[in-house]
Amino acid sequence: MKGKVTSPKKTSEGTMPKKNSIHWFRKGLRLHDNPALLEALKDSSSYRCVYILDPWFAGSSQVGINKWRFLLESLEDLDSSLRKLNSRLFVIRGQPADVFSRIFKEWNITQLTFEEDPEPYGKERDAAICALAAEIGVQVVTKPSHTLYDLRHILEANNNQPPLTYRRFQSILSGLLPPPVPLETVTATMLKHTHTPVADDHDDKYGVPSLEELGFDTDNLGPATFRGGESEALARIYRHLERKAWVASFERPKMSPQSLFPSQTGLSPYLRFGCLSPRLFYWKLTELYKKVKKGQEPPLALHGQLLWREFFYTAATNNPNFDKMSGNSICVQIPWDHNPEALAKWAEGQTGFPWIDAIMVQLKKEGWIHHLARHAVACFLTRGDLWISWEEGMKVFDELLLDADWSVNAGMWMWLSCSAFFQQFFHCYCPVNFGKRADPTGDFVRHYLPALKGFPTQYIYEPWTAPEAVQKAARCIIGKDYPLPMVDHTHVSRVNMERMRQVYKHLLVSSSVSGYKRKLDPPKIPKVDMFLLKANMFTSTSSDDDHEQTSGMRLENKI
Structure with a gap:
């Protein structure tokens, strides 16, 4: 397994110092399939598991209370699991650079391990910590385990460029070996020759804080829809895998009224926080498929959600x-409207369209919505009705959605708003x-x-x-106790479709006539012409019912 290792400094006598390790948890909040954690335990005299409560979690936006609750529950579960191994989790508040500058020296640390962060901000943060560790003489070991593959391998197979169509991505994966099998879970046997120094005042100094201690008002907080933690994740994956009939027939899960509500088999928040290894999920599903299908290799589509x-x-x-339009080479520069009032109505579930508003209320209340519900509200905010930038919707999801991570959240919003990955803009929810079909009652x-x-009804x-x-x-x-519709959907959807058609027409002309080319995946460029032709036919012959999106890619967040 590829990773990074820096060398420690030797003592003045030329010998290697006694190894005292820290494993730094960020995502990857689990003891199963955690290669960087296993490195921390290897040949160490002592080890400590550390989590730093740092603004990186919030990023540039406010993080909602449901997301914080899930994180704290995940940390409590992790600490509970470590207790069973005569260890503890050390939760420290502050900036990583400040924290490590202090504890490297205070605890006489010689090795730091952590899971590689595949996202740009995380890589920048980690590079700074590696530089700090090198100055002090602390060895750093990192391992990839938040994704199925080491992403470098995928990029190398595509001339060091990201594939910008899903078909190209699948083609690359078909030429690679399967993802690595998950590594074993940490057990007491592995800890025979190492220990965690724990003081009597550990809970006071390093315990997991409560929501109240972090300044949240919990008076109106309802019960958790998803309880955070590795223990719950593993319980859910086995319930998920019990659906043998679905695996045997391999039918795409159909949308039903009941599927609009959270289920006891949903896994997406656990993948986002790393409470569940994506490789464990991949291989458990593969094993079950082979068992049911008598050794037959599963199709790529079986793992669609993970892929x-x-x-x-x-x-x-x-x-x-x-995560933004500016400076983003794959994002079409669409001239969105600036309308804070309309954005607020959408975010608060006050659009006057019950299907849209119910979804947004569910999101705020529970931190989860069905993947097709995400499509509906994203289309409504952007190209369908309000013509507001996908960046604004992404920020709301980032705050409220338990499973929203930086890469997938931004990618989904660009795709559904037709800003990247060339969605078919002439289809509209x-x-x-759409609500009537999803839940007729x-x-x-x-x-x-x-x-x-x-x-x-x-x-x-x-x-x-x-x-x-x-x-x-x-x-x-209506108009008093519940708002009137904020737009005439039939009218604005047609207006916006024409606006999008003009954007794509300009993109086609710019790339073919003036020689200007965006850094878009070349195989998709010809499809702009095809989309424009279809859009012209569509807008001249369709009724409002035809605007319902019925084809194209699906981002599966059912997991």
Whole structure:
């Protein structure tokens, strides 16, 4: 397994010092399949597991309370697992450089290990810590384990460029060996010859803080939809794998009204925080498929959820501007509108479209929404209805969505807004009809928008069409107790489709006439012409129902 190792300094006598190790947890909050942690235990006289509560987690945006709760629960679970091994987790508040400058010397540390961070900000932070360690004479060992593959291998197979189409990405993977098998879980046997120095005041100095200690008001906080931690992740993966009938028939999971609600087999937040190894998930699913299919090799599509994640990580790993339009070489520069009032209505679930609003309320309340619900609200905010930049939607998801990480979140928003990866912009989700098809009874809307619970099913997705008598009977007057639709979807979707057509037309002309070429994947450039032709036909012949998106890529967040 590829990684990085720096050499420690020898003592003045020329001998190697006694090894005292720190394993630095960031993501990768688990004891299973953790190669960097195993390196910390190897031949060490002592080891300490450290987590630094640092602004890196929040990044440039506020992090919602559900996300913080999940993190703290994950740390508590990790500490509990370490206790069973006569060890503890050391939670330290501060900036990594300040913390390590102090504890390297205070604890006489000779080795630091951590999981490689595949994202640009993390790589920059880690380079600074490696430089600090080198100055002090601390050896650094890093190992990749947050992704299925060492992303360098994928890039090397594509002339050191990220593949910007999923088809090209799949083609590259087909020429590589399968992902490494997961490594064994840390056990007491591995710790026979090492120990963790733990003082009596450990909980006071290094315990996991509560939400209240971090300044959160928890009075109105509901029960956790997803409990954080490796223990819960492993319980969920085995429930997930019990769905043998699905694996045997290998049918894509169909959307149903019940699937709009969180399930006890959902895994995406656990992958995001590293409570679950993606390689463990990959190989467990592969083993089950082979068992059911009597040794038959599984198709790539079996691992679609994990591979989409890997695709966006690969696209982002060397692009520090992946989360913004400016300076982002793969992002089409679309002239979005600046409309803070409309953005706020969307974010607060006050658009007047019950399907959209129920999704946004669920997101804020629970920190999770179905992958097709993500498509619906992303399309509505950007190219479908409001024509607001994907960057704004990405920030809201980053704050509220438990499984939103930098690479996948930004990649999904660029894709769904037709800003990258060449989505078919002439397809558009209808905020009324899509909801009707997803949940014909409207129970999802009634659950998250109780103001509308009295409306008959025929009006639940467009309550503004209900007669006044029906509204009074439902005790909800539209425009007073629940907002009127903020836009005329039929009109604005057509206007926005034409705006997008002009953007793509300009892109095609710029690249073919003036010789200007963006750094976009060349095989997709010809498709712009095809999309424009289809868009011209579509806008001249379609009805509003045709705008419903029915094809194209799917980012599977069902896991």
